Amino acid sequence: MISEKMVDLVKNSSVIRSMFEEGxxxxxxxxxxxxxxxxxxxxxxEPPVEIKEAxxxxxxxxxPSMVHGYMNNSGYEDVREKVSENLNKRxxxxxxxxxxxxxxxxxxxxxxxxxxxxxxxxxxxxxxxFFGEYRNYVSNFDGKLTVVPPNTVDFQPNLDEFEQLxxxxxxAVIINSPNNPTGVVYSEQTILKLAEILNKKQKExxxxxxxxxxxxxxxxxxxxxxxxxxxxxYRNTIVGYSFSKSLSLPGERIGxxxxxxxxxxYENVIGAANVANRIxxxxxxxxxxxxAVAKCLDSSVDLEIYNRNRELIYNSLISYxxxxxKPQGAFYLFVKALEEDEKAFAQAAKKHNILIVPGSSFxxxxxxxxxxxxxxxxxxxxxxxxxxxxxEYGIMK
Amino acid sequence: MISEKMVDLVKNSSVIRSMFEEGxxxxxxxxxxxxxxxxxxxxxxEPPVEIKEAxxxxxxxxxPSMVHGYMNNSGYEDVREKVSENLNKRxxxxxxxxxxxxxxxxxxxxxxxxxxxxxxxxxxxxxxxFFGEYRNYVSNFDGKLTVVPPNTVDFQPNLDEFEQLxxxxxxAVIINSPNNPTGVVYSEQTILKLAEILNKKQKExxxxxxxxxxxxxxxxxxxxxxxxxxxxxYRNTIVGYSFSKSLSLPGERIGxxxxxxxxxxYENVIGAANVANRIxxxxxxxxxxxxAVAKCLDSSVDLEIYNRNRELIYNSLISYxxxxxKPQGAFYLFVKALEEDEKAFAQAAKKHNILIVPGSSFxxxxxxxxxxxxxxxxxxxxxxxxxxxxxEYGIMK
Numbered sequence: 001m002i003s004e005k006m007v008d009l010v011k012n013s014s015v016i017r018s019m020f021e022e023g024x025x026x027x028x029x030x031x032x033x034x035x036x037x038x039x040x041x042x043x044x045x046e047p048p049v050e051i052k053e054a055x056x057x058x059x060x061x062x063x064p065s066m067v068h069g070y071m072n073n074s075g076y077e078d079v080r081e082k083v084s085e086n087l088n089k090r091x092x093x094x095x096x097x098x099x100x101x102x103x104x105x106x107x108x109x110x111x112x113x114x115x116x117x118x119x120x121x122x123x124x125x126x127x128x129x130f131f132g133e134y135r136n137y138v139s140n141f142d143g144k145l146t147v148v149p150p151n152t153v154d155f156q157p158n159l160d161e162f163e164q165l166x167x168x169x170x171x172a173v174i175i176n177s178p179n180n181p182t183g184v185v186y187s188e189q190t191i192l193k194l195a196e197i198l199n200k201k202q203k204e205x206x207x208x209x210x211x212x213x214x215x216x217x218x219x220x221x222x223x224x225x226x227x228x229x230x231x232x233x234y235r236n237t238i239v240g241y242s243f244s245k246s247l248s249l250p251g252e253r254i255g256x257x258x259x260x261x262x263x264x265x266y267e268n269v270i271g272a273a274n275v276a277n278r279i280x281x282x283x284x285x286x287x288x289x290x291x292a293v294a295k296c297l298d299s300s301v302d303l304e305i306y307n308r309n310r311e312l313i314y315n316s317l318i319s320y321x322x323x324x325x326k327p328q329g330a331f332y333l334f335v336k337a338l339e340e341d342e343k344a345f346a347q348a349a350k351k352h353n354i355l356i357v358p359g360s361s362f363x364x365x366x367x368x369x370x371x372x373x374x375x376x377x378x379x380x381x382x383x384x385x386x387x388x389x390x391x392e393y394g395i396m397k
Numbered sequence: 398m399i400s401e402k403m404v405d406l407v408k409n410s411s412v413i414r415s416m417f418e419e420g421x422x423x424x425x426x427x428x429x430x431x432x433x434x435x436x437x438x439x440x441x442x443e444p445p446v447e448i449k450e451a452x453x454x455x456x457x458x459x460x461p462s463m464v465h466g467y468m469n470n471s472g473y474e475d476v477r478e479k480v481s482e483n484l485n486k487r488x489x490x491x492x493x494x495x496x497x498x499x500x501x502x503x504x505x506x507x508x509x510x511x512x513x514x515x516x517x518x519x520x521x522x523x524x525x526x527f528f529g530e531y532r533n534y535v536s537n538f539d540g541k542l543t544v545v546p547p548n549t550v551d552f553q554p555n556l557d558e559f560e561q562l563x564x565x566x567x568x569a570v571i572i573n574s575p576n577n578p579t580g581v582v583y584s585e586q587t588i589l590k591l592a593e594i595l596n597k598k599q600k601e602x603x604x605x606x607x608x609x610x611x612x613x614x615x616x617x618x619x620x621x622x623x624x625x626x627x628x629x630x631y632r633n634t635i636v637g638y639s640f641s642k643s644l645s646l647p648g649e650r651i652g653x654x655x656x657x658x659x660x661x662x663y664e665n666v667i668g669a670a671n672v673a674n675r676i677x678x679x680x681x682x683x684x685x686x687x688x689a690v691a692k693c694l695d696s697s698v699d700l701e702i703y704n705r706n707r708e709l710i711y712n713s714l715i716s717y718x719x720x721x722x723k724p725q726g727a728f729y730l731f732v733k734a735l736e737e738d739e740k741a742f743a744q745a746a747k748k749h750n751i752l753i754v755p756g757s758s759f760x761x762x763x764x765x766x767x768x769x770x771x772x773x774x775x776x777x778x779x780x781x782x783x784x785x786x787x788x789e790y791g792i793m794k
Contacts, residue, residue, distance in 0.1 A: 001605045001662035003516050003538070006669040013672045040467075047461045055685075059452055064444045068646045070437075104501060104650070104679060111678035119400050136676035141400070208398045249465045251684025253501070265398040272403040275410045279533035281508035282501060286683040287648025288452075 023355055036382035038370045039355045043248040045301040054295035067288055073278045075102025079294040086297040091229040101273050102285035105253040106216045106242035110137050115276040118143040122171040127157040129364035131180050150364045155184040155325055159193050166201045172210045178217040181362045181369035182334040183327020188228050195234035208264040211237045217330040219246035219300050222307050225328045235262045243293050248301050252289045306331050309372040316383050321395035331373040338393035342366050352385030433779035436752045440645040441770045442698040451692035464685055470675045472499025476691040483694040488626040498670050499682035502650040503613045503639035507534050512673040515540040519568040524554040526761035528577050547761045552581040552722050556590050563598045569607045575614040578759045578766035579731040580724020585625050592631035605661040608634045614727040616643035616697050619704050622725045632659045640690050645698050649686045703728050706769040713780050718792035728770040735790035739763050749782030
């Protein structure tokens with residue numbers, strides 16, 4: 001009786017659920033402490049104390065009717081003002097509240113902007129490996145997702161193939177840096193070249209191509225690496241941000257879109273995004289948490305905890321003979337599978353009670369994603385299994 | 398550059414915005430206290446104190462990683478358990494957590510269930526007058542909204558025309574009681590007859606027709622009137638609930654869907670709704686407020702405040718010669734316009750600084766909606782204007 005579109009989606013979700021059930025089954029047999037689940041991108045670091053303080057302050061000092069009430073569909077004006085000021089301070093931009101729409105997380109923001117922009121059959125490009133939900137978000141509006149094949153040398157975007165794939169039907173490009181699943185940060189050189197190609201193609205086809213920068217991992221960057229702020233490199237950039245990882249608030253569904261004055265057709269884009277936020281059923285980003293994050297714009301989770309995990313797992317895997325690019329951000333590591341079929345490799349890992357996600361879920365077979373947003377001690381306990389796996393495949397140096 | 402579908406929506410939203418701007422303009426000229434804005438359904442009664450207490454308790458006693466973290470896309474299991482137990486206690490139903498999906502308000506819930514059910518061009522029926530957003534929600538999934546003409550005698554649904562309009566393409570029916578914009582509660586007699594027609598048509602066409610009960614105003618019912626719980630009357634009923642009005646939390650975006658075991662294709666419907674919640678970009682209902690409302694399921698705003706408003710405005714308007722059905726619930730009153738063109742009537746009201754919404758926005762021309770979720774004193778100040786308006790049209794008794 002359900003929608004035909006949903007039938008396959010339900011089947012796929014059963015596959016994920018059965019992975020989850022499998023983890024529970026293994027935990028039942030071997031004990032939870034002997035199962036090493038690296039499959040979920042669920043922040044393991046506690047929210048900073050400032051969040052609790054901010055929530056208490058809002059609850060104790062502001063009017064309940066205002067704190068829990070309706071506001072403009074784009075969010076509270078003072079919250080949007082603070083967000084824009086904070087961005088200007090950090091990135092030398094020139095935004096104001098009318099460039100900001102508070103959203104139900106980055107997922108809500110992406111759906112809002114895709115609803116705003118896409119006509120049926122228009123194309124959205126993204127670079128493999130990529131967050132699999134983009135496929136659903138584009139399909140929600142009958143768009144067509146075209147995936148640029150991966151560059152597995154360093155996982156920077158494959159820009160030559162990108163240029164070939166842009167067509168008159170291209171309406172938007174989604175990029176995600178620091179990247180899920182590789183942890184790679186797209187370099188300034190990459191961004192400059194990307195902008196050059198987009199500008200050239202806009203002229204060639206006489207169209208507007210919007211660059212949608214999906215940035216839930218912006219603040220999770222290590223070794224002081226610079227994550228370029230894209231509105232400064234390409235005029236038609238729209239940023240989708242989330243506080244899910246920077247403040248460990250993934251359940252709260254809070255983020256924002258930045259739509260700069262400079263984007264083509266700004267008035268219509270911002271107007272339509274405001275309406276899309278309403279009619280997609282979000283109505284507005286949740287109110288109390290809007291007011292709380294506005295007080296925590298300079299706060300962050302303790303990055304050193306993720307960094308310590310990163311160093312341990314990366315250095316260990318390399319010492320066992322695995323191949324992977326050292327992640328510069330996010331909390332993922334994308335390791336080359338030890339056989340061609342990475343799904344078989346993930347099955348082999350499971351025999352050591354190690355749960356990892358095959359790269360085909362991210363449009364990049366031959367690799368697996370390890371989410372290291374877990375307890376340090378779990379990584380320590382899992383390492384012997386990774387070592388034995390390397391021995392089984394005969395790659396141990 | 399924006400989506401063609403969005404172009405008209407942006408234009409319409411500018412009309413609403415210009416109404417709002419007009420209100421501000423009038424306030425600038427006459428003073429805010431001399432402008433009587435009855436156009437918005439924004440709760441004026443404060444949230445009950447239990448909400449603040451519950452939020453503080455959650456923040457002080459529960460783990461921040463859990464309170465702000467990811468959970469199943471359908472919501473926390475303990476929250477869904479409590480919601481189902483509360484429904485069972487109040488309505489003698491037999492639900493459990495697997496019948497409940499926590500949603501981003503009722504708007505989120507309606508979009509989730511429509512995404513779950515609708516194939517392109519399938520029909521959804523609703524009864525005029527109706528909440529205008531249904532049109533957008535159905536259109537989000539390329540469904541076709543068919544509106545059953547109003548029964549302006551008592552604003553119970555027009556069931557004879559309803560029966561004629563059901564076709565093989567009918568997938569769902571949305572009803573809303575207590576109703577926005579009339580405040581009418583659909584009687585048990587209405588519901589029994591509605592169920593009978595639906596059962597007959599399901600058999601006749603060999604299809605499943607889901608009855609979607611949109612219930613943001615369930616708790617706002619006066620004089621002890623009974624609001625029938627629809628799952629008990631019709632097997633294929635799905636309930637969409639919101640805490641926006643019962644606890645005055647419209648900004649928080651928190652509600653739930655009830656999908657009973659008995660609905661046709663239950664396993665697929667509940668599975669697809671869980672997936673739809675995720676891929677529509679909601680991911681899950683906001684987490685902290687989920688935990689807080691679960692502690693306030695027996696709480697309510699102070700209904701007597703709305704009731705006092707209701708009595709004042711209804712009795713006054715009737716005494717001036719206006720015609721309207723006495724609202725039994727919600728916080729709206731649907732008054733017959735004093736000329737055929739209700740938009741012209743709304744303009745005439747504006748000359749007395751009274752802002753009301755023309756019924757054509759609700760699929761019912763000839764009437765206007767007065768939202769009495771405002772300060773009692775504002776109603777008092779507005780009454781002389783309503784009286785003069787009645788005199789101008791010569792209906793004053």
